[in-house]
Amino acid sequence: MPFNLYHEDHGGLDPAELRSLGLSSGKMLDFSVNSNPFGPSPRVLEAIRSVDVSKYPDRHCGELSTRLADANTVQEDDILPGNGTAELIWLIAMSFIKPGDPVLILGPTFGEYSRAARALGAEVIEIRAQPPRFLPELDLLLDKIQATRPRLVFFCNPNNPTGCLLSEGEIHQIKQVCSDETILVLDEAYRAFYGQGFFGPFNGRNTIVLRSMTKDFALAGIRLGYALADRGVLQSMRNLQPAWSVNAVAQAAGLAVLDDLSYYERSLIDLHQEQERFFSALAATTGQPVYSSTHFCVVQTPEEAGIIRKRLLERQIQVRDCASFGLPDHIRLSSQKPDTNTRLLNELRQIFHL
Structure with a gap:
């Protein structure tokens, strides 16, 4: 039986893409992945x-x-x-x-x-x-x-x-x-x-x-x-x-x-506290309520998500373009550490003109 295979986009940094844009992965702030931002024990x-x-x-x-x-x-x-x-x-x-x-x-x-x-x-x-x-x-x-x-x-x-x-x-x-x-x-x-x-x-x-x-x-x-x-x-x-x-x-x-496990329990408590602050500020920045039970969410964009993603990428910030989910006018964001979240919010205020 021939396999019906096709490429599927996912979150995470793409080194080849970054090289083509003259960008460094070491300086990139990555909001496109949904992992614990406090890292491993x-x-x-x-x-x-x-x-x-x-x-x-x-x-x-x-x-x-x-x-x-x-x-x-x-x-x-x-x-x-x-x-x-x-x-x-x-x-x-x-x-x-x-x-x-x-x-x-x-x-x-x-x-x-x-x-x-x-x-x-x-x-x-x-x-x-x-x-x-x-x-x-x-x-x-x-x-x-x-x-x-x-x-x-x-x-x-x-x-x-x-x-x-x-x-x-x-x-x-x-x-x-x-x-x-x-x-x-x-x-x-x-x-x-x-x-x-x-x-x-x-x-x-x-x-x-x-x-x-x-x-x-x-x-x-x-x-x-x-x-x-x-x-x-x-x-x-x-x-x-x-x-x-x-x-x-x-x-x-x-x-x-x-x-x-105690390390991870503490890190998720810290993440939840920051998530609440981040989502509140995100709603004020975008003018949209945040509907999510976890630390990541989708946000509707004023332009195609791919354009917004590229604009942020040039500013050393990666978000997830949701076109592969069938949502070409949405991006996915995952809460990170406080300073990192603040940097994203400042960039989004310019994009949403708020």
Whole structure:
């Protein structure tokens, strides 16, 4: 079967683009990524420096799996570490999608769900929430699930890029209407940023919960995440996962994170306090309310988002152009440290003429 592949834009600095503009990544302020801006714990950095990279990593991630299972109060067979949740999304698609299968996605959202599903020949159905609040039409979503009986349902909670949050009751309603043939994929990459804690068990026989350790623990550069699900569901994914998928540096960093959770708890308290100040100032600067349950949000722009992004990039500031989300007149911003946020606000005041 030929793969239906295409390029998908994401946040983060592009060194080739910066070189073409004569810009330095070292001076760039990056609001385009949704990671913890306070960075990794010193223990994590120490653990990374101590890794013997001449040796193969544990291909089963045994110690990390045991520690993560304990943290989430699940059995070790119910957890699968991966090379970031992006790898796990592709493993899900390869494990469960056949050509022609319907796959339902609650959008606008992270592009890898659709990209992986289309690559495997799925018929992708997107239920799109509308600006400015981006609240999903739950009744429409429930009706569509019952009508199409999709093989997979993907949604991110809180959602990327909008920050919209579905309640536990709404998630329960979605699970209730899923048939036995439907697997619900709940991406909780940002759960810690709205006060739900870093860990917790999964609920539901046909549910896969994805957790990214690159966002809350500031490990984007080494790629680490995990899936929670019944062992039978995860076994199909294990069978397709490449050997040594999670490298030795990532495993060491993950273990060090678990030894220093108090550092990350403090950093998220500081981030939440700054987020409230930043969003209040952002609303005053743009003339738009901020509707988000987490530390990032989308803002409608007075011109095409790509033009605004380039203008800010020339001022050593990167934001996320949301055109790839189907929002060509929106940018996504993620709260950073106070001084960095103030710099962005000053630039936005000129753009919005307020």
